[in-house]
Amino acid sequence: GQNIDQPTEMTATExxxxxxxxxxxxxxxxxxxxxxxHAGEAPTFLSYNVLDGLEEKGRFSSFxxxxxxxxxxxxxxxxxxxxxxxxxxxxxxxxYKLSFGAGTTVTVRA
Amino acid sequence: xxxxxxTPKHLVMGMTNKKSLKCEQHMGHxxxxxxxxxxxxxxxxxxxxxxxxxxxxxxxxxxFSPECPNSSLLNLHLHALQPEDSALYLCASSTYPxxxxxxxxxxxxxxxxxx
Numbered sequence: 001g002q003n004i005d006q007p008t009e010m011t012a013t014e015x016x017x018x019x020x021x022x023x024x025x026x027x028x029x030x031x032x033x034x035x036x037x038h039a040g041e042a043p044t045f046l047s048y049n050v051l052d053g054l055e056e057k058g059r060f061s062s063f064x065x066x067x068x069x070x071x072x073x074x075x076x077x078x079x080x081x082x083x084x085x086x087x088x089x090x091x092x093x094x095x096y097k098l099s100f101g102a103g104t105t106v107t108v109r110a
Numbered sequence: 111x112x113x114x115x116x117t118p119k120h121l122v123m124g125m126t127n128k129k130s131l132k133c134e135q136h137m138g139h140x141x142x143x144x145x146x147x148x149x150x151x152x153x154x155x156x157x158x159x160x161x162x163x164x165x166x167x168x169x170x171x172x173x174f175s176p177e178c179p180n181s182s183l184l185n186l187h188l189h190a191l192q193p194e195d196s197a198l199y200l201c202a203s204s205t206y207p208x209x210x211x212x213x214x215x216x217x218x219x220x221x222x223x224x225x
Contacts, residue, residue: 033213042114042200042216043153087152091212095166098214100152 002026004101006088011107012078020073020104022088030093034062034073037085037103046073046086075106083108113137114217116201122223125191131220133184133201142184143214144176145200153200159184191224198222 003025012018024032031050035043047055049064049071061074075082088101114135123129133142140161145153158166159178173195175187184201198221202214 035216040198040221042218045213045215048213089152097155097158097166103150103152 002090002092002099004088004090004099006086006101006104008102009105009107011109014078014080014108014110016078018075018078018106020075020086020088020106022071022073022101024069024071024088024090024101026069026090026092026099028093029066029090031091032062032064032071033089033091033098034060034071035087035089037087038083039085043087078108080108080110082106114201114203114215116199116217116220118220119218120221120223122225123188123191124225125193127191128187128189130188131186131199131201131222133186133203133217134182135203135215135217136182137203137205137215138181139203139205139215140181141204141206141212142178143202143204144174144184144186145202145216147198147200147219149197157186188222191222193224196222196224 006022034046037043047062054063059076064071085103085105087103089098117132142159144156147153155168156170157176162178173190177185198219200219201217204212204214206212
């Protein structure tokens with residue numbers, strides 16, 4: 001099975017940096033995804049990591065360490081519109097299904 | 111363009127009603143998915159279609175009946191639902207069915223309320 005943990009809530013100030021951690025214990029691994037979801041809306045794809053290291057996309061970066069079962073999403077220069085839930089999802093190797101963590105609600109304050 | 115569309119946006123139905131949710135994508139994706147999401151919970155996979163054939167059914171009750179008429183369309187037929195089925199129903203699609211490095215793109219969802 002898949003066990004994916006991430007913090008429930010985080011609060012940060014506009015312009016600051018926030019790091020959302022995700023740890024996973026899975027029976028296999030075929031990649032990790034981060035999605036952003038605003039309240040009442042669909043998840044939007046942010047990043048994909050399958051190899052160890054850092055992937056950078058503008059203000060968002062994602063890191064993966066497969067040996068540690070650990071990933072983080074780094075949000076820089078926070079804006080009010082970044083207030084949302086951030087979902088960590090792991091893809092299984094055999095059936096390639098996505099399993100989601102419970103999500104981290106990020107609140108950006110002025 | 112990574113757009114998946116869903117209709118209707120909102121649906122209220124009684125427990126004896128029959129209704130359908132619709133999903134459409136024109137990205138040439140060959141895998142389509144239905145997820146159910148309760149408030150403040152992550153999406154839960156219900157069904158996966160691969161090349162218009164049902165490949166995964168996550169032990170979903172038979173009151174939910176999926177259909178894939180063609181490679182661009184995915185329906186979810188609803189019958190005799192229960193109030194606990196009220197949720198946001200998300201459709202997603204991806205390029206290659208069940209392949210690595212295969213991002214799933216989500217539609218805006220249908221907010222379903224069962225009275």
